[in-house]
Amino acid sequence: MPRCLHAAVLVLALAALSALAMAEDKTPSYDARLSDYPYPFDVHTFAFDSQRQRLEMAYMHLPAKDEKPTVLLLHGKNFAADYWEKTANHLHGQGYGVLMPDQIGFGKSSKPAHYQFSFEALAANTRALVDKLGLERVSVMGHSMGGMLATRYALQYADSVEQLVLVNPVGLEDYLRYVEYKDPDFFYQQELGKTLDKVRAYQKKNYYDGQWKPEYEALTAIHAGWINGPDWERVAWNNALTYDLIFTGAVANEFDQLSVPTTLIIGTRDTTGPGRGWKKPGVDYELGRYDQLGQRVAEQIPNATLFELKDVGHMPQFEAFDRYRDRLDKIF
Known part of the structure; x- marks a missing residue:
């Protein structure tokens, strides 16, 4: 190879390596507390003692x-409080206060090596924060797993809850009635096998009916940063423990005990059914039929209103914000 051609090839190779290095440098890398990940509003920290350790929410x-009044927004399993941004801006624009905590094990909050996660404990932690801020009564609104927590909060602290709003909550069924129990290590191994492509593919299939828009990509950023970050094993273990919570923390058998006005906003295309891959032998019950679950649960809750969003999935606040906002305006 002529010397000049060899030099040109070398320059191109070095340029390609440089471009690759720059691309890798742009890959997010976040520690367990998301220190370098920006949230849309000022972040504060509430320190408290729980289970013989100091934690920060x-x-x-x-x-x-x-x-x-103030609306308490409770995030879902695969999210953190930052994803409430558009909802918070809308509610605050109407004059409402908005409180958005990251639960222990999530977002910018502590990721303990050992913690007995329960919805009762998370509700108590959240109530302590509400008390610290001097909020006597709140409206409680939860999405996905946050709907289970919101339900537990309303059951546990009914005297301080104005109303309960559930947005495509999981937990409308008692999953362990139909599926086998799995040790948290089962979920830990699943978490360790995550990649950004798998996260994106899961959300595309399960949240958006196979569609994808640029704004949906924002919901993968935290996952990408943690997977590439220095504390992924600790984060993955917290993720595993809170998967266990969804199965062991059933609220479905207590809907008839809710004593606060309750509204369900249900995207009827949603088919979220935790554990459908490991049903008990002989079980043919179909999990995750939100097109039926909304009506069924609304009939169980004494003072319930159901708003169904046809052809909308698990994420109405992203997939169909205008329609979701219209329902909010009928509630608040």
């Missing part, structure tokens, strides 16, 4: 205007 708080 990160939260965002937009104070109420014009004497209006």
